[in-house]
Amino acid sequence: MEHYIKKSSTHFEVIIIVKHIFMICPLLLLTLFSINYTKVTGEETLSELTNNFITVTDTTGNVILQTGISVHIQDEFIDEQNHVYIITELQGTSAIAEYVREEALNSELMETISVQASFQQEQQLVGVYHTHTDESYIPSDGKSSKRGNGSILLVGEAFTRRLAELGYQTDHDKTLHDPHDANAYHRSRRTVMKLLQKQPTALFDLHRDSAPAQVYNYQIDGQPATKLLLVVGRQNQYKNTTLNFAKTIKAAADAKYKGLIRGIFIAKGGYNQDLAPRSILVEMGTQYNSREAAERSAALFADLVPNFLAASSAAPSPKAPVNQPSPTQEVVSEDDTDAGWSYDLLLITGSIILATGAFLFLSTGNLKEAKKKLRNFFKFEFGDIFQRKKK
Numbered sequence: 001m002e003h004y005i006k007k008s009s010t011h012f013e014v015i016i017i018v019k020h021i022f023m024i025c026p027l028l029l030l031t032l033f034s035i036n037y038t039k040v041t042g043e044e045t046l047s048e049l050t051n052n053f054i055t056v057t058d059t060t061g062n063v064i065l066q067t068g069i070s071v072h073i074q075d076e077f078i079d080e081q082n083h084v085y086i087i088t089e090l091q092g093t094s095a096i097a098e099y100v101r102e103e104a105l106n107s108e109l110m111e112t113i114s115v116q117a118s119f120q121q122e123q124q125l126v127g128v129y130h131t132h133t134d135e136s137y138i139p140s141d142g143k144s145s146k147r148g149n150g151s152i153l154l155v156g157e158a159f160t161r162r163l164a165e166l167g168y169q170t171d172h173d174k175t176l177h178d179p180h181d182a183n184a185y186h187r188s189r190r191t192v193m194k195l196l197q198k199q200p201t202a203l204f205d206l207h208r209d210s211a212p213a214q215v216y217n218y219q220i221d222g223q224p225a226t227k228l229l230l231v232v233g234r235q236n237q238y239k240n241t242t243l244n245f246a247k248t249i250k251a252a253a254d255a256k257y258k259g260l261i262r263g264i265f266i267a268k269g270g271y272n273q274d275l276a277p278r279s280i281l282v283e284m285g286t287q288y289n290s291r292e293a294a295e296r297s298a299a300l301f302a303d304l305v306p307n308f309l310a311a312s313s314a315a316p317s318p319k320a321p322v323n324q325p326s327p328t329q330e331v332v333s334e335d336d337t338d339a340g341w342s343y344d345l346l347l348i349t350g351s352i353i354l355a356t357g358a359f360l361f362l363s364t365g366n367l368k369e370a371k372k373k374l375r376n377f378f379k380f381e382f383g384d385i386f387q388r389k390k391k
Contacts, residue, residue, distance in 0.1 A: 052068065052093060052210065053066050053067055053068045053093070053209075053210050053211040053212070054066070054067060054068070054069075054070075054071045054093050054094070054095060055093065055094055055095070056071060056077065056085075056087065056094075056095040056096070056097050057094070057095075057096055057097070058085065058096070058097055058098070058099060059096060059097075059098055059099075064077065064079055064083075064085055064097060065077050065079070065085075065097075065263065065265070066211045066212060066215050067209055067210070067211050067229065067265065067283070068209050068210025068211055068286075069209070069231065069265060069267055069283075070267070070268070070269075071087060071090060071095050071267070072087065072090065072267070072268040073087050073088065073089070073090055074086065074087060074234075074268070075087040075234070075265070075266060075267050075268055076100075076234075076265075076266040077097060077263055077264070077265050077266070078103050078247075078250070078263055078264040078266075079262075079263045080259060080261070080262050080263055081102075082102055082103040082104070082105050082250075083099060083101075083102055083103075084099070084100045084101050084102065084103050085097035085098060085099055085100060086098055086100050103247070105247055105250060105251045105254065123169075124168055124169065124201040124309065125168070125169040125170070125171060125198055125199070125200040125201060126160070126163055126168050126169070126170050126171070126200055126201060126202055126203075126204070126305065127170075127171045127173070127195040127196075127198070127200035127202070127203040127204070128156050128159060128160055128170065128171070128172045128173065128203075128204050128206060129156075129172075129173040129174075129175065129188065129191050129192065129195060129203070129204075129205055129206075130150070130152050130153060130156060130174070130177070130188075130205065130206055130207070131177055131184050131185055131187075131188040131205050131207065131271075131272075131281075132150070132152070132177070132180050132184055132207055132208075133148070133150050133152065133153060133174070133175075133176045133177050133178060134146055134147045134148070134149075134150040134178050134179070134180050135150045135151075135152040135180070135207060135208035135287075136150045136151045136152065136208070136287070136291070137151055137208065137285070137287055137288075137289060137290055137291040137294060138287050138288060139288070139289070139290040139291075140290045140291035140292060141291060144210075144287035145180065147178050147179065147180075148176055148178060150208075151291045152206060152207065152208050152284070153174055154291060154295065155206060155208075155284050155291065155294045155295050155298050156172055156174075156206050156298070157172065158294075158295035158296075158298040158299055159172075159204070159206065159298035159299070159301060159302050160172040160302075161299075162298070162299040162302035162303065163302045163305060166302065166303070166305065166306065168305065171195060171198060171200065173191050173194065173195055175188075175190075175191045175194075177191070185269075185270075185271065185272055188205070188272060189272050189275075192272045192275050192276070192279070193275065196275060196276060201278070201309060202245075202278040202279070202280070202305075202309065203276055203278065203279040203280070204279075204280055204281075204282055205271065205272070205279070205280070205281045205282070206282050206284055206298075207281060207282065207283050207284065208283065208284055208285060208286065208287060208294070209229060209283035209284075209285065209286045209287075210286060210287060211286045212286070212288065213286055213288035213289055215227070215262065215286070216262070216285045216286045216289055217289070218259060218260060218293075218297065220257065220296065220297075220300060223296060224289075224290065224292075224293040224296070225260075225293050225294075225296040225297040225300065226284060226285030226286075226289045226293045226294045226296075226297045227259065227260060227261070227262040227285070227297070228253075228260060228261050228262065228282055228283060228284060228285075228297060228301060229261075229262050229263060229264075229265060229282070229283035230246045230249060230250065230261060230263070230264045230265070230280055230281070230282060230283075231264075231265045231267055231271065231280070231281035231282070231283065232246050232264060232265070232266045232267070232271075232273070232280070232281075233267060233268075233269045233270040233271040233273045233274075233281075234266050234267065234268060234269075235268060235269055235270045235274075236270045236271075236273050236274030237274060238273060238274060238276070238277040238279075239266075239273075241277035241278075242273050242277055242278070242279065242280070243264070243266060244312070245277065245278050245280065245308075245312055246264045246280055247264065248308045248311045248312050249261065249280065249304065249308045250263075250264060251308075251311075252304045252307040252308040252311065253301075253304055255307070256303065256304060256307070257300050257303075257304070260297065260300055260301070278312065282301070284297060284298060285297065
């Protein structure tokens with residue numbers, strides 16, 4: 001009888017241990033999964049100010065950038081005159097940036113852009129999508145956000161329509177990624193993966209910024225248009241290639257439509273650009289510009305595509321990863337993936353062992369009793385199994 005009570009007590013305590021382990025494991029897996037995803041994509045909290053903006057000034061107080069995009073220390077900005085600044089201070093909706101150097105886009109890239117590479121435009125596919133599909137323009141739409149039907153989609157249509165006139169194939173994906181929150185880039189990652197299966201020459205994620213109208217106002221032939229802001233994520237393995245692509249785009253714009261590109265913002269985050277080197281986020285005006293003005297600039301931007309694609313034709317085209325990873329899978333080398341998950345598996349196993357040991361010690365009061373209970377558990381629970389094997 002005493003033996004039976006002791007056995008039942010041991011079983012009861014082990015069941016409690018197993019219960020706690022199964023409660024802990026999902027939390028560990030979720031935490032590690034989030035760490036791995038963030039480590040590769042850089043998508044931590046890419047929240048944006050939908051109805052406000054951040055003002056960045058230089059050390060003398062001159063405004064150099066106003067945008068609704070999240071600004072962080074160490075972010076960089078190449079302005080309309082190709083001056084390079086780095087963010088050094090941030091407080092609320094104000095930031096200070098120090099002048100670093102002048103980017104010689106014209107001298108380095110204009111000669112390349114002026115020489116058209118020989119290629120067939122009809123054989124090139126351009127992919128277009130929108131991470132924030134709710135974004136709209138107040139003068140035209142009455143509000144800055146229309147969930148499920150943002151007029152930024154119409155701006156994308158104007159862009160692809162002009163590209164088709166120029167002889168390009170286009171894939172304008174209108175998949176909705178609402179709501180407009182920090183997880184929108186996680187959702188649009190699936191769309192990027194789908195677009196990459198067709199191996200486009202370039203990908204464009206078209207957005208609408210949140211900033212004063214005057215910083216985006218632009219005119220072409222007496223007609224209102226909007227300036228564009230190119231955004232490059234600085235947390236992905238293709239950062240240098242993507243930045244060079246953005247510089248090529250700006251140089252092409254400076255040659256044909258001076259002032260159309262208001263700058264290049266190299267921001268914290270990945271913006272899904274880790275999936276393809278020629279993938280650019282483009283801010284098409286602000287909510288205080290009209291949709292018609294943004295559509296006009298979208299057509300102007302399309303006019304530049306032959307120039308900057310020709311200039312960057314030597315760079316490798318973005319291709320879908322061979323194994324087609326899921327939207328939350330790491331896009332890294334096999335060695336890095338194996339090493340990362342091996343480490344995570346060891347961490348989980350070690351955590352389970354430590355949790356089990358700690359629970360046994362706390363429930364018994366000393367190591368000797370803890371070992372005894374663990375030994376009894378295996379003896380009584382698995383004894384029948386081992387006996388069958390012997391038979």
